[in-house]
Amino acid sequence: MTDTVTQNEQPGRTVELVRVNLNSLSLAERKVAEAILRDPVAVIHLSVSELAALADSSASSVVRMCVSIGLRGFQELKIRLARESFSTEKQVLAAIDPGDTPPSAARKVIVGTAAALEQAASVIDFNAVARIAEALRGAKRVLFCAVGTSSPVAADAAQRMVTIGIDARHVADVHAQHVAARMLTNEDVLFVISHTGSTTETLAAARAAKAAGATVVALTSFSASPLTEISDDVLVAGTAETAYRVEAMASRIVHITVIDAIFVVLSLNDASAVRHQRLAAGIIIEHRI
Known part of the structure; x- marks a missing residue:
């Protein structure tokens, strides 16, 4: 051999x-x-x-x-x-050339991210957006689960859901996150955010929540992954950016935008959500001069 x-x-x-x-x-x-x-x-x-x-x-x-x-x-x-x-000078963004000026390079990054959002909008299953919003609305508790660069997206999502009256949280520590997932019940939802859908820690939390009887939903960039096999419902929102920068910011922006869409769907024509938003706005005002 x-x-x-x-x-x-x-x-x-x-x-x-x-x-x-x-x-x-x-x-x-x-x-x-x-x-x-x-x-x-x-x-x-x-x-x-x-x-x-x-x-x-x-x-x-x-x-x-x-x-x-x-x-x-x-x-x-x-x-x-x-x-x-891909050549070294094109690893940051495919359209950027070594001779680009800083303003030109910055513009290309922003235009590229806008293109990523447009691409995502063309393939997202908007019926899945509605289904997942309904699952969150009916849940007793919602735990947002993510690690690494997806963790800030999950933290932001949990914070925003609280402002419309949903009992949501994100636990940053991976061990505590795993434990929290296992403590869910069949009345709860685990919302997993993972670019690859194959991160060990998020898969462990998803399996733990599944074993507890909770509904598992996922937001990821790939249609086939270990995470999609575990989840009850999946939103696939990816970009082509992995060709030149692995797990770059554009995928995070796409995922944040999808969370925003879910937030708007949950707030739409919901008197309770509007009331909670007003309460949250009143609290925030207290922290501004």
Whole structure:
């Protein structure tokens, strides 16, 4: 059997790293590796479940393949492929050139984010927006769950829901979040926000809430992921940005906008929500000069 070539021995050449280790992999891992070699750029846009389906394999085999060739996991594979597929000067934003002036670069970032929102609007299931809003309205408690760069989105969502009378909260610590999810009941909702839908901590919380009998809903950027398999209802709102900057700000803005849409749907023609908003506004005024 061929010895595994580690990433340190082949720096910056992930496709070659996959190729040279092909014969050392198990059959299931080799199927994943062959799928990567067929179209490495396409892998940048896939979730772990989507790559597994493409390779006629499993999500666990995808992760094992990554570890077998010396990577930490699937996300590192995507990051490396993205960096190697696009020139360094275009990693921040595909349309930005080295000769751009600061005003020009700034404008392109904003225009690119606007395009991401427009793209998201063309594919979002707005019936799912309405269903999830109804689930939140009927819940006794709502726990917003997220980690990493999605955590501020969840914290903002929880705070906004409180202003319209929904008993919502976000627990930042991952261990406390896991415990809180397990303490939910069949009257409660766990709202998971995860760009990839494959973060270990959020999946643990989702499974815990499911075991407790709570309704699990999700906001993510990929239509197929471990999270979508667990959730009772899913909102997919992603962007093409992973081609050049992995988990950049545009996806967060798209997710915040989706939360805003849910907030508006919940507030629409709801006398109780309006009353709570007025109470919240009165409190906020007290903190301004």
